[in-house]
Amino acid sequence: MSYTVEERGNVNTLSYRLFFKDADGKYISPFHDIPMYADEARGLFNMVVEVPRWTNAKMEIATEEALNPIKQDVKKGKVRYVANVFPHKGYIWNYGAIPQTWEDPRHENADTGSGGDNDPVDVCEIGTKVCSRGEVVRVKVLGVLAMIDEGETDWKVMAINVEDPEAGALNSIGDVQRLKPGYLEATVDWFTRYKLPDGKPENRFAFDGQFRDKDFAVETIRKAHGFWKALVESRQTASAAKGLNCKNTRVSSGESPHHCSEDEAKAVVDKTSPCGSEEPVPSTVHQWFYYERKK
Template sequence: MYRVEERGRVNTSSYRLYLRNAQGQIVSPFHDIPLWASESQNVFNMVVEVPRWTNAKMEIATKEPLNPIKQDIKKGNMRFVANIFPHKGYIWNYGALPQTWEDPTHTDELTGCVGDNDPIDVCEIGTKVCTRGEVIQVKVLGTLALIDEGETDWKIIAIDIKDPEADKFNSIDDVRRLKPGYLEASVDWFRRYKVPDGKAENQFAFNSEFKDKDFAINVIKNTHASWKALVMRKSPTGEINCTNTMVSDSPFLCSETDATAVVEKLPEFGAGDSMPVDVDKWWYGKKN
């Protein structure tokens, strides 16, 4: 079990969300939460960054000590994704798999592009709207290979194992059969979500087709191996901050006292700014 500790003010650059484990210790959602909830059953831990139907672009801060969740900033402004008609905000619970890393120095032999320097992304398709910072256990159903400005950005499709319908979903074909149009909507969302910001549509490998569960799990294992090399200082870290409190043999391990000091440097949680007035507007654009 994990609980959140918020610092700063929501909708401002000061906001940070840290995680504590059941013992009350500060943990990095990037490095300290195990990838597998059950390796034998291929059940994974997922850190929820963005609850479904919300717009604030929250992400694990890979360049900060202990990697809190924060809101992305673009040109000095807090970043919110547009409601790209007919989609309201993010159309899944969106987050990341801990202890994974898409290596920006490695060219994927399947996509021909380097990694995006982040943990691998997850789209959780269950019925519950999760909360920011929640850690849930998911089973993987497939993956989509987004090519974002020349970088491979895998999108894992998964479902919470506690979802009332989880037993019905065991493959990407089950998603196609039981949630008709959802996979197509996901491709449409990822293709166009940056267009309102003036950027070109994103592209995809494999002719925009989803790969199956076994393929997705192999991608996850490869990114886990890349993370291991990173946190053990066997790969260049660049701007990535590998400070952690639980990876006992990592050279980046820090004490609980030092971890607490990192958090307590930040202002206590308080009332934040209001949402921009245009967050609930619809953006209408032509589908190519």
């Protein structure tokens, strides 16, 4: 299945939205309507790219909005950028999410001791290509890191684009350690310290910051898919989750309160601002921060 995107509003502003369309040009939700599996028989998953490697704009699927377009996160009324914490520049992977998954905040994970973060499962794609915002890529799962972000479980799946030249050699988290020495340590370091410039403490991790293997990662994704399925089948979404919008055009029947018709979907997009010029990135985004690493 191929997908296209439509920009609305102005890039680098509060108005910016990136809506998704299917191969027939019909609007869909990247959260709900894109399948979790790209090829279940081969164990390949779909990944929606939110943030291309080396960029700083903190883009995310807008889980609380109808059709769940990609938008830029907001902090204190302004669009948010992640800081450059030495030695990193922006995001060090192509960063995104696996559709049709949900980390249920009501479910306390036995391994982490905390509930989910109310978002789809995050993915760090480590291939050689710099992807585009809104691109949907087929990925091979390699392992997973369990970050505890402000008391919530926030899984970070490590994966590689199946079309990447290095994909054939990377089949496990051990292969990443062997063929890309230092990359997993850099990943933990990035997630540990990226909020320090905002005055927040270092993030913590379950399993002493060690990555779990591919089988553990796949099972984590499957559990999150089960939570998502229960969510979209519920008629009480508002009470089941913190303001999530489950409107979709494919997975619900016409009788479902979550079903969105083609006309309704178009009306959602038409209410947003037309695509305009890109606003400049604030000069502060290019600032670097240095923090001595704790032993």
